[in-house]
Amino acid sequence: MADKTDLSMMTRIYAKWAPVYDMLYGRLLRPGREAATREALACGRDILEVGVGTGLSLPGYPEGYRVVGVDLSKPMLDRAAEKIERLGLKSVTGLAVMDACRLGFADACFDAVVGQYVITLVPDAEAALDEFARVCKPGGDIVLVNKIGAEKGFVAFLERIAAPIARRVGLSSEFQLARIRNWASKAGFAVSSVRRVGVAGFYTVVRLTDRRTERAEAKAA
Numbered sequence: 001m002a003d004k005t006d007l008s009m010m011t012r013i014y015a016k017w018a019p020v021y022d023m024l025y026g027r028l029l030r031p032g033r034e035a036a037t038r039e040a041l042a043c044g045r046d047i048l049e050v051g052v053g054t055g056l057s058l059p060g061y062p063e064g065y066r067v068v069g070v071d072l073s074k075p076m077l078d079r080a081a082e083k084i085e086r087l088g089l090k091s092v093t094g095l096a097v098m099d100a101c102r103l104g105f106a107d108a109c110f111d112a113v114v115g116q117y118v119i120t121l122v123p124d125a126e127a128a129l130d131e132f133a134r135v136c137k138p139g140g141d142i143v144l145v146n147k148i149g150a151e152k153g154f155v156a157f158l159e160r161i162a163a164p165i166a167r168r169v170g171l172s173s174e175f176q177l178a179r180i181r182n183w184a185s186k187a188g189f190a191v192s193s194v195r196r197v198g199v200a201g202f203y204t205v206v207r208l209t210d211r212r213t214e215r216a217e218a219k220a221a
């Protein structure tokens, strides 16, 4: 689990980003955001968006969906609330300040848990994924989009060097897909798709589908 220092550092950083976030990252991160939101629409009507930020993805959920957005940063969520009001987004049923590693929801209440550009920022990403799995309905999905780090070679080397600087400004450069795959295989989730989107496939959208029941049944048989 992320310690208090990590969380308060992240909270401080995003309080500073909040006023300029849409201007800086609105278009830049849009291809991955749109692809992840489309993927989530196919998973069911009850959606949890963790790290929803200023709510740039929220207009992508049409009426009939029930979307709850959570984020560590109140200033980011204030922008999301303003967007919901201004655009009349009926699909958004709630916003709350919450840590990805301590979700205040009952077990099994969402068809999909979506994390757009957030899991790589959580120091204990596996603890956050455990929480996503806990609140995910049986057979539900986890949809993630991130800039994933290179696995080897010179780019991987540069990304490792840049990691401490990236972290200080609330970004991430070296998170590897293997970490998500390893978590999924231990937790009983299948990696149903991995898609590269955007220029040169810069962003990676990963969909993980819950297979815990099948795994438990196979073990018992």
Ligand SMILES: C[S@@+](CC[C@H](N)C(=O)[O-])C[C@H]1O[C@@H](n2cnc3c(N)ncnc32)[C@H](O)[C@@H]1O
Pocket: 002, 010, 014, 025, 029, 033, 050, 051, 052, 053, 054, 055, 056, 057, 070, 071, 072, 073, 076, 098, 099, 100, 101, 115, 116, 117, 118, 121, 122
């Ligand atoms: C790069 S922004 C992405 C925002 C939005 N999802 C988007 O696509 O623009 C990362 C967001 O994750 C939030 N965040 C970072 N660590 C978090 C945590 N442990 N729990 C919840 N949110 C977190 C930050 O406050 C920030 O709003």
